[in-house]
Amino acid sequence: MKLLLDSCVWGGAVDRLRAAGHDVVWSGSWPVDPGDEEILARALAEGRVLVTLDKDFGELAIVRELPHAGILRLVGSSARQQAEVTLKVLEGHATDLAGGAIITAEAGRLRVRLRGDGA
Numbered sequence: 001m002k003l004l005l006d007s008c009v010w011g012g013a014v015d016r017l018r019a020a021g022h023d024v025v026w027s028g029s030w031p032v033d034p035g036d037e038e039i040l041a042r043a044l045a046e047g048r049v050l051v052t053l054d055k056d057f058g059e060l061a062i063v064r065e066l067p068h069a070g071i072l073r074l075v076g077s078s079a080r081q082q083a084e085v086t087l088k089v090l091e092g093h094a095t096d097l098a099g100g101a102i103i104t105a106e107a108g109r110l111r112v113r114l115r116g117d118g119a
Contacts (some may be wrong), residue, residue: 001023001047001049001090001094002022002023002024002046002047002048003017003022003024003051003086004024004025004026004029004039004042004048004049004051005025005028005051005052006027006039006050006051006052006053006054006057007026007027007028007030007033008053008054008110009026009028009051009074010079010080010082011026011029012079012080012083013026013079013082017083017086019057022090023048025046025048027039027043036054036056036057036060037060037066037119039057039105040057040060040061040068044068044069046074049069049070049071049072049097049098050068050069050070050072051086052071052072052076053074054070055073056075057071057073058071058104060089062113068100068102068116069100070099070100070101070102070103071100071101071103072086072118073099073102073103073105074086074105075103075104075105077105078105084112085105086105093110096112096114099114099115101113101114101115110116
């Protein structure tokens with residue numbers, strides 16, 4: 001799966017996700033942070049699921065209805081857990097994310113909001 005990791009996601013997750021076969025770009029390696037809207041637009045343009053810790057992306061997608069290619073928000077995962085949590089979510093919900101779902105993953109809880117789901 002094609003992923004764009006937000007700069008707030010630990011850069012060490014890149015190698016682990018690539019080793020698992022994913023095509024990964026990390027915005028933390030960019031020379032300048034273009035801001036949330038541009039990051040979301042780039043992920044969409046490249047067909048990448050955005051992986052972030054930042055709840056603002058969900059607000060951009062839901063409240064402002066900005067288009068996206070799927071968003072995975074990690075909550076409460078330590079830096080060293082972020083890749084493994086991402087892999088676990090992808091294992092069970094890659095199709096949902098590829099379809100534009102917004103998923104929030106936190107310890108013991110997974111919230112999946114499918115595209116077009118008003119709930």
